[in-house]
Amino acid sequence: MAEAALRFRNDDPVEEPAVTLDAFLEQAGASAVRIEAGDDPRRLIPQLGRVKLVEVGFPRFRDGRGFSTARVLREAGYDGEIRAEGDILVDLIFFMRRCGFDSFAPQAPLNRADVDAALSRYEYVYQHAADGAVPIWKLRHG
Amino acid sequence: MYQYDRYDQAMVDARVEDFRDQTRRRIAGELTEDQFKPLRLKNGLYLQLHAYMLRVAIPYGTFNSRQMRKLADIARKYDRGYGHFTTRQNIQYNWIKLEEAPDLLAELATVEMHAIQTSGESIRNISADQYAGAAADEICDPRPWAELLRQATTFHPEFSYLPRKFKIAVISSKEDRAALRWHDCALRIVRNEAGEEGFEVYAGGGMGRTPFIAYQIRDFLPSGQIFSYLQAILRVWNMHARRDNIHKQRMKILVHDLGEEEFRRQVEEQFAHFLTLGTDFPQAEYDRIAAYFAPPPFESGLSDDIDLSDPDFALWVDRQVIAHKTPGYAIANISLKPVGGIPGDISAEQMDLVADLAERYSFDEIRATHAQNLVLPHVRKADLYTVWQALDAAGLADANLDLVTDIIACPGLDYCSLANARSIPIAQKIAERFADATRQRDIGELKIKISGCINACGHHHAGQIGILGVDRKGTENYQLLLGGSGAEDTSQAKITGPGFDEEGIVDAVERTIERYRELRTDGERFLDTYRRVGMDPFKEAIYG
Numbered sequence: 001m002a003e004a005a006l007r008f009r010n011d012d013p014v015e016e017p018a019v020t021l022d023a024f025l026e027q028a029g030a031s032a033v034r035i036e037a038g039d040d041p042r043r044l045i046p047q048l049g050r051v052k053l054v055e056v057g058f059p060r061f062r063d064g065r066g067f068s069t070a071r072v073l074r075e076a077g078y079d080g081e082i083r084a085e086g087d088i089l090v091d092l093i094f095f096m097r098r099c100g101f102d103s104f105a106p107q108a109p110l111n112r113a114d115v116d117a118a119l120s121r122y123e124y125v126y127q128h129a130a131d132g133a134v135p136i137w138k139l140r141h142g
Numbered sequence: 143m144y145q146y147d148r149y150d151q152a153m154v155d156a157r158v159e160d161f162r163d164q165t166r167r168r169i170a171g172e173l174t175e176d177q178f179k180p181l182r183l184k185n186g187l188y189l190q191l192h193a194y195m196l197r198v199a200i201p202y203g204t205f206n207s208r209q210m211r212k213l214a215d216i217a218r219k220y221d222r223g224y225g226h227f228t229t230r231q232n233i234q235y236n237w238i239k240l241e242e243a244p245d246l247l248a249e250l251a252t253v254e255m256h257a258i259q260t261s262g263e264s265i266r267n268i269s270a271d272q273y274a275g276a277a278a279d280e281i282c283d284p285r286p287w288a289e290l291l292r293q294a295t296t297f298h299p300e301f302s303y304l305p306r307k308f309k310i311a312v313i314s315s316k317e318d319r320a321a322l323r324w325h326d327c328a329l330r331i332v333r334n335e336a337g338e339e340g341f342e343v344y345a346g347g348g349m350g351r352t353p354f355i356a357y358q359i360r361d362f363l364p365s366g367q368i369f370s371y372l373q374a375i376l377r378v379w380n381m382h383a384r385r386d387n388i389h390k391q392r393m394k395i396l397v398h399d400l401g402e403e404e405f406r407r408q409v410e411e412q413f414a415h416f417l418t419l420g421t422d423f424p425q426a427e428y429d430r431i432a433a434y435f436a437p438p439p440f441e442s443g444l445s446d447d448i449d450l451s452d453p454d455f456a457l458w459v460d461r462q463v464i465a466h467k468t469p470g471y472a473i474a475n476i477s478l479k480p481v482g483g484i485p486g487d488i489s490a491e492q493m494d495l496v497a498d499l500a501e502r503y504s505f506d507e508i509r510a511t512h513a514q515n516l517v518l519p520h521v522r523k524a525d526l527y528t529v530w531q532a533l534d535a536a537g538l539a540d541a542n543l544d545l546v547t548d549i550i551a552c553p554g555l556d557y558c559s560l561a562n563a564r565s566i567p568i569a570q571k572i573a574e575r576f577a578d579a580t581r582q583r584d585i586g587e588l589k590i591k592i593s594g595c596i597n598a599c600g601h602h603h604a605g606q607i608g609i610l611g612v613d614r615k616g617t618e619n620y621q622l623l624l625g626g627s628g629a630e631d632t633s634q635a636k637i638t639g640p641g642f643d644e645e646g647i648v649d650a651v652e653r654t655i656e657r658y659r660e661l662r663t664d665g666e667r668f669l670d671t672y673r674r675v676g677m678d679p680f681k682e683a684i685y686g
Binding site: 037038040061062063064065067068069071075089091092094095096098099111114117121122123124125126127128129136137139140141 | 147149150152153156159160163164167172173177180181263293294296297298299300301302303304305369377380381385415419420421423424426427430
């Protein structure tokens, strides 16, 4: 399991290795699961109660399936850690945070100053997502 | 038309700085070209054969004189004095330097313009009926919905790294002037029996190497739920589309592979879920946006008479002027298809002239059309002659709307790194062959569309006569297609047979048209004749 180089949570990281989705669904004691691009995250929803860490694989940064994976889990009420692992560029981090990712294990190290700049560049957002940011339409109408 | 508030402006300004930083990191070598490419494409910057090309968004094809003058300034300052209107109602510049692109974008932002999501695997600039707000046949102005969806789909965090591009169009009339069903998601505003406004929704259309006409997946969607429904469509596609073959990742392939019924079932399932999340924009936000699209202060009691004593003006009125919903006003189409010119090209000086005319005679509104022409949507009939004289003096008064010389063509191998063949010279040669105005009028409506490769940016699948340039053993070869339509009678053109060289394709087009003239009955368009008699009589004329 990849260690998170960037983490936006206050609780202790889960030490248990993440197993495949198929393995997780069979192992009643497991609490960390890895979801690959192409896995259907909805299969995990009935078991969310015992999940402490979801690691979502990004095989190529252009493959955006993992964005939906995080949204689906957050919309199902999951509030544990969702870690993005793989080919993660600084330009993805803002969208990933909005989709509910709260830790990152990029293959190549990210420049922390670039990350901070990316996360503070956009003061407003146009739509609801998993991050609780208030959309512009709501700011307009109070 | 819509005006930015401080939030809209902040979003566009932030994207300029975002792109400036991405460009800096690329030039410093911190980003590889493979990493930079999707990032710059999401901001409309392509690398073509000779230089970078920047595609600037014109949301739903509506813009004003201040914006047009800025586009002219940019053409002079950053390009070679001209711009090129595209089949998505956008404008692109072909001679851009990477290091200057951030400054260009900063200038655009001063007039509420940008290049956000005009390319790449993103939700593209939304297109709409170019006569919106003016057409006599519309239910309502579709642009408030297009603007609402522009905002809803801008920097959407879940759908910014989609499998491929995603194109949306919105209209609100029976007549389709926006090639609706050739889009990934097509929306037509309708009213149900209770008089409520909603959308007919079509999904899975697209051109490219595997063309599909969009299926109707909803006959009535309450309008206030459109963002939920759109997100449902996008999530089904984003989660299930292939990622292993770029040519099979458009949504049309998924819809086709799953089948219309199963795709619809999955969308409806996700839609029910999205409705529980409360992400739809409220009525108050729609109302706020719609207020910007209130009709301009039209004068009442104006005469509908037009003095047609100047015969050249009369011909232009007959071809270029369309009925307006308000008495005394007209919709004036401006041709960007002079014989021998490059379809969609316009010089900076011509842009300034159109801006002046819009400001003085069209309530400061200009429209770009998917057929690569411009429109002054609200001209008093009494002003048409003055407008025509000014256009004529600037070389913008061709009277060829929807005629054989009103050709859609992609940039082709003259500019594009994807192209296999040139498109522009073929368009020019066909236009020159049929330059005679009387002959054009005699032939009547005939929409020719030319693409320089199978990506179909020139809409050849939707051409009444389509031309597709291919590479055949190192030489350019042109295939001829017949019977396509991008209108409400949408159909896909079919290939006639073996292709032609550059001269041969022009001859083949002429033989096709001459056969049509022999076969047509009174009032029958080329497309009607083709549909009545089929391909064979044309094949016989073409291949003998």
